[in-house]
Amino acid sequence: MNLRTRIKICGVRREVDVEAAVEGGADAIGLVFHPASPRHVAMARAVELVRRLPPFVTPVGLFVNAEPSEVEAVLAAIPPLVLQFHGDETPGYCARFGRPYLKAMRMGAGVDLLDSARRFASAQALLLDAHVEGYGGGGKVFDWCLVPADVARPVVLSGGLHAGNVIAGIQQLRPWAVDVSSGVESTRGVKDADLIRRFCEAVREADARCAAAEA
Numbered sequence: 001m002n003l004r005t006r007i008k009i010c011g012v013r014r015e016v017d018v019e020a021a022v023e024g025g026a027d028a029i030g031l032v033f034h035p036a037s038p039r040h041v042a043m044a045r046a047v048e049l050v051r052r053l054p055p056f057v058t059p060v061g062l063f064v065n066a067e068p069s070e071v072e073a074v075l076a077a078i079p080p081l082v083l084q085f086h087g088d089e090t091p092g093y094c095a096r097f098g099r100p101y102l103k104a105m106r107m108g109a110g111v112d113l114l115d116s117a118r119r120f121a122s123a124q125a126l127l128l129d130a131h132v133e134g135y136g137g138g139g140k141v142f143d144w145c146l147v148p149a150d151v152a153r154p155v156v157l158s159g160g161l162h163a164g165n166v167i168a169g170i171q172q173l174r175p176w177a178v179d180v181s182s183g184v185e186s187t188r189g190v191k192d193a194d195l196i197r198r199f200c201e202a203v204r205e206a207d208a209r210c211a212a213a214e215a
Helices: 015-024 043-050 068-077 091-095 113-119 166-173 193-214
Strands: 006-010 028-032 058-063 082-085 101-107 125-130 155-157 177-180 185-187
Touching: 006 015, 006 058, 006 193, 015 028, 015 043, 015 193, 028 043, 043 058, 043 068, 058 068, 082 091, 091 101, 101 113, 113 125, 125 177, 155 166, 166 177, 166 193
Parallel strands: 006 028, 006 177, 028 058, 058 082, 082 101, 101 125, 125 155, 155 177
Antiparallel strands: none
16 A cells, blocks of 8 residues: 655756755656756756755656667766656666666557556556657646556656646555656746645645545
8 A cells, every 4th residue: 555655846957946846845856868858957967956855855867768878877977866768668778777767658548558567567667647749748637547456566647747636646546656847837847836835735635635535
């Protein structure tokens, strides 16, 4: 039973974003290394942001169909990084780095999540996102009914989450974690401290409701 839903604030680019995530109680921040994303962060900048993290808040690096040398360079610069693969990477590609990783699944008609869990058995978790152009970050919610109850890997719920809908998502799916980006932004790519705080509070409220219902 998952008694506490972990929180990842993705697309962090500024020191104030790191501070807001930490103060809100986030368990992880996401650093986007995909150049086409409006939330892209350069490696040197990412190193500076990670230095501001306290113990037990995890940096996660998001890559999309990157050359292995690019991933290896970032890992060398940021040793504690957890990897997140958000493109069309194969199980062999994801496992080649010998590091903990999340594999994003673009949820839509025809996606067999049970098969994906078998194929990516070495993943720490499957991150479920909406099927949009540009590999995520589009602020779109997918149909949560597409998620079967017996997925063999931990699930991270993503895709269009915000303080107004994350409670319903947690109550329906009971994911291991939730991942938010556009839902805590004032403008595209710019995080808002108040929205981060409200999102984290909503996650805790969802957990309290689930615990009360299961008592």
